[in-house]
Amino acid sequence: MGFHFKRLDYNLRQKGRSVLKTKNWLTMGTSVVLAASLLAGCGSNGSNGNNGGNTAGDTNGAANNGGSANEGAANGGGTKELSGKLVIWTFFDQVKDMADQFHAKNPGVTVDVKMFPGDQYQTKLLTALQSGRDVPDIFDLERGYIGKFIDSKFLTDLTAMGGDDLVKDYIPYVQELGRSSDNKLRAISDHSSPGGFWYQKDIAAKYLGTDDPDKISDMVSSWDKIVELGKKVAADSGGKEHLIQNAGDLFDIEAYNTQPWVKDGKLNIDPKWQTVYDTQQKIRQNNVDAKLPFMSAGWGNALNDGSVVLTSMPAWAGFMIDNKDDKAKGKYGVAKTPEGFYVGGTYRGIYDKSDNKELAYEFIKYIAGTEWQQHNLEKTGNMPGSGKVYEANVDTYKSAFFGDQNILKPYYESVKQMPAIKADKYGEDILSKWRKAAGDGITNNKSYDDVVKDFKKEVKNTFPELKLD
């Protein structure tokens, strides 16, 4: 028995012990069954790729399509009817609504949305693009890694298809992120992601003495003011209540208000980060923050129970608010942060070797248009990418969470001013290394020089090709 086990070990070195346990039972007896099922698995995957409309996509769309495609062809006259089938890959489930809306407008087009939630999406996408098999016509790219894809050979040049026209009214930073380094448009987003301080009105009234968004915006218009106000909140509440969630939130707010991390192949640390780091230390030392990381469980609780007065978060994060039985209706307000910021963003590009480019372009055109962005704003509260949609709604838009407040106004003002910077392949990764090094420094009260030293070491290790001072 010992011998048998030992032999197995050597064979299974690569697979770890949990597999080993199963293997003991399975190896000899059922390897045939296993292999057969593996092969069967491959087979069914392949066929999924061909008729995925019935599986992952909108079944309605697929069902309707049978009839309407013919009608479309028969109609002929009047407006041009589109027909065909598009495959979209995404990590974001609201794309399904996008597909439904597009399908409702163009019944001849079946849109098959395949969703891969979680952070495995980009690996999966890259593998598919590399192999060139079962590739989508349109794929989504998140702000966090668009810089890696934007200069690749996989994205169609939308400028050549007339795409610049689609984004001419866009918020500058939103359209710029979809451009490759040669200034060609390669991807388009349908939204902007402005952030602000969200607060519960009664909590703000209790600790800040007002729930008026303009007054609160004034009270927190600089970081020094925030530190002073935070001290007061901590003192008034006996240390139980905190003004902001986390000193680390400044990384998000400053991320795109600073110079790019890499210039001409050289690591570039904006001197502004030192000021930011000092502020972050002051925030931590004076008990201004609740030390809760963005999007962690505790962070979500604090947002809902009001144990933190001001939460800096993007407009799209409204789903973190518990609105069961409309209990969050009119409960929140949003104030401006000392500097405008945005977090995240989803971009959509067309696969360069797609056979369906023209149709895919129609889809991109639709989501870049005012009709969809208006619908999306009303339905989900996601902020538009187009300045036109902002302007059309700026005085009228009301959101359930915010009662009478005109939230589009502060968002529009800050988002317009965000500098338009292209995404590069280093920016986000280096930012996350800075977060790690400086975050560690804040917690352990390290000097700025030590933080920079740790940071450079990390950068050098991951990107040996970059020059460092």
Added chain:
Amino acid sequence: MGSKVNKSHYGYFFIAPFFIGFAVFGLAPILYTLYLSFMKWDGFTDPVYVGVANYTRLLHDSFFYQTIWNTLIIWVFSNTPQLILALLLALILNEKFIRGKHFFRAVYFFPHIITPVTLGVIFSLMFDWQTGSINKLLMNLGIVHDPVNWFNSPWWSRIIASAVICWQYFGFNMIVFIAGLQSIPNEVYEAAEMDGATKRQTAVHITLPLLRPVFLFVFITSVIGGLQLFDAPLMLGDGPGNTSRTMVMYLYETAFKNFDYSYGAAVAYGIFIVVMFFTAITARASRLKE
């Protein structure tokens, strides 16, 4: 004698499925990884041959050496208590007159059923600095005044990672030990009893020596499994100054987060050599005793 072994070719068909499966899902990736390790490839452009540049980089990579050290520490911290616990429980639950031993065997095995990722998430929530239940409990009991920032301490990070693994696997090893105990023939114990051996003498001079093959199995699997630690520690994070980052986590971060596939491939072979080294030591040590 002229006896003939039946060398019918049909036999190959029966063993073929395993070898086909292994060639496709085992051998091919292994060889492809070797090929990649001599290239420079980020997944976006075509691979470029760079010779041993990746291996040179690996040899000078202090982060990689740190992960070997971290992995060994976590391995020792998780396996020592785990094996002791598993053996003790196996000895106890193998006694004839223990009530509900089947129930306890099942209960101790439960953690093994949960996926390591889930366990990692559960532990990271439990030990969260601000909102974790452990800190809440300690503060309510008055043991600590301020919440402990567990994952800000290199040693706590490693101990918590070890605890997850220990907790997950002790049940499995316990079952293996029980199986080993049950395969020891009763006659030996009876003979010992006749000769007037005490319980203690029976345990030290009969049970433990006869359990040796099982020990060997458990030990070697734990060396291999322990050096490949990945999922649970990944959920707990890198720790301060990367002090709880394991070798495979480093491989994952390099290849699948930074998309440096070629260097990731070199790291994979680096890990392979480290694992080979420790397995060889283990195998050698076990042979010496024989």
